[in-house]
Amino acid sequence: MRALTWHGEKDVRVEEVPRPEIVDPTDAILEITATAICGSDLHLYNDFMPGMREGDILGHEPMGEVVEVGSEVDRLEVGDRVVVPFTISCGSCWFCEQDLYSLCDNTNPNAELASKEMGHSPAGLFGFSHVLGGYAGGQAEYLRVPHADVGPVKVDADLPDEQVLFLSDIFPTGYMAAENAEIEDDDTVAVWGCGPVGQFAIQSAWMFGANQVVAIDRVTERLEMAERNGDAETINFEHEDVYDRLMEMTGGRGPDRCIDAVGTEAHGTGLRGVSDRLKQGVGVEDDRPVVLREAIKCCRKGGTLSVPGVYLGDVDNVPFGALMNKALTVKTGQTHVQRYLNPLLEKIEDGDIDPSFVISHQVSLEDGPEMYETFNNKEDDCIKVVMTP
Template identity: 65%
Template sequence: MRALTWHGQGDVRVDTHPDPTILSPTDAIIKITSTAICGSDLHLYDNYVPMMREGDIIGHEPMGIVVETGAAVKNIKKGDRVVVSFTISCGHCFFCESSMYSLCDNSNPKPENAEKAMGHSPAGIYGYSHLTGGIPGGQAEFLRVPYADVGTIKIESDLPDEKVLFLSDIFPTGYMAAEQAQIQPGDTVAVWGCGPVGQFAIQSAWMLGAGRVIAIDKVEERLAMARTAGKAETINFETESVLDKLNEMTGGRGPDRCIEAVGAEAHAASNITAAADSLKSTLHLQSDQPHALNQAIMACRKGGTLSVPGVYAGPMTLQFGAVMNKALTLRTGQTHVQAYMKPLLEKIEKGEIDPSVIITHTEPLENAPEMYRIFREKEDGCVKVVLKA
């Protein structure tokens, strides 16, 4: 099969790999019909996430047609059309039974790597470094799906791939981020990052009762999408002081709820803090760049909530004194996708949201390396890329 393969920083290629096979009775094999490039894939592309190895197949937002199932698979069968959760979960450990699927005890086949780095191992993730299992990913023609009964949702309607594909990751991620922000009716919600997860966090904030949503980015195409599809007010951090503007917009109180949907490679307007963070990263004193996260901490009102769906991989310097002294609630985590797939599919089927509006580019899998570059450089108005295998 053809699959997108990691060869080092800034170097991904479509190579030929052996087709996947059933390794466990709970496995399924799917033929990919659509898959997508996630913003967190860029952290791999830029080598921010440790323990990538040359030859790894990447990608974690797939859907397709079931072509084979293991003997223990009961919920899906050959010919079914399914979306696959990016987090891999067994369904029966303490965490899965508590609906905390991204913390599964059993799906990371190499837990010792994460245990050394984090204290405990989260769930396995498709195509996302050997910290989370080194499990072959979904930017490929075929995918082996472990624990297939738990990690898939069957699409029984004729909705096109583009409307349901993002149940694999970014729609549940944006929704969980908004849910974890503890939004109360009428709250002012500020969202850092207007990429795909940010766009879904904006729309989810409205669904959960926000009275006002303010979106922060520097890329005009993303800001425009936040204004049109997301009905948000916007701040361009390249041309305005975010903290000053948010204080002005909220009468000095600050947003009630803040969502940081940027992650490890946050960009910042040129200033001393940004320069210091870049220097620390260059000198390997910190691996991640927390510009947006620290800004959200400083902006959030006293007693407010900060929700962080942005992906981080290593140590960094945080304004933690502000978190403590302002009595902020901090909520984080990889997404418990399986808990959200069914209710969010129902919202799509009812027409409450059309996830396809964020797609700006649809290309064949063979064009993936160039699309990574375009997505990385934010060229050609690129917000979200769907690949057709």
């Protein structure tokens, strides 16, 4: 089969690889009908994520048709059309029973690698390094889905792939970010990063009762999407000071809830931004915590900071004293996707939201390497890429 494979920094190739087979009786095999490039895939593309090996199959936002099931799969049948969450969860460990699916105890076969870095291992993830399981990803013609009774959600044939594909990751991720922000009626919510997760965080903030949503970015087309589709007020951080503008918009109090939808590859300005890039380049720090610093400074006293943006290791010069003295609450984590699949599918079916608004490019799998470069360089107004194998 054809698949997108990783071969080092900025080196993604379309290659012929073995088609997956049933390994465990709880597996299913999927023929992929649509798959997407996620912003967190760029952390792999730029070689920031440890544990990648040459030839690894990328991708964690897939959907398709079930073509084979293991002997112990009960919920799925051949021919079912499903979306697959990026988190691989067993459904029976203590964490899964608490609906904390991204913290599953049993799905990372390389748990010791993650535990050395983090103290404990989170769940295994599709296509996201051997530190998180070494599972083949979904940017391919076929995908093996472990624990198939726990993950995939069936979708109605009347809904096009483009409307339901993002249940795999970015819609639940933006929604959980808004939920973690603990939004109350009349709150002002500031969202750093207007990529796809930021766009869904904006949409979700309104669902939770926000009174005002402010979107912060530097890319014109992303800010325009936040205004047009998310009814957000916008700040271009290259044109104005974010702290000063937010204080002006909130009468000096600051936004009640702040969402960091950027993560490790944040773009800083001035000397601090240059310093972060240099320190990351020589391995002194793993992530560029530009947004974390700014959100802590901007958030009102007693407010909440929600972090769906992916961080990979150690960060430098984070103002923890400000966070503590301002009594901020911080909530973060990989998304517990399975918790949100049915409620968010219902919102799509009821017409409350059409997630396809974020798609800017639809291409074949063969165009994947070119689109990785385009997306990474923020060229051609590229916001979200969907590929058809």
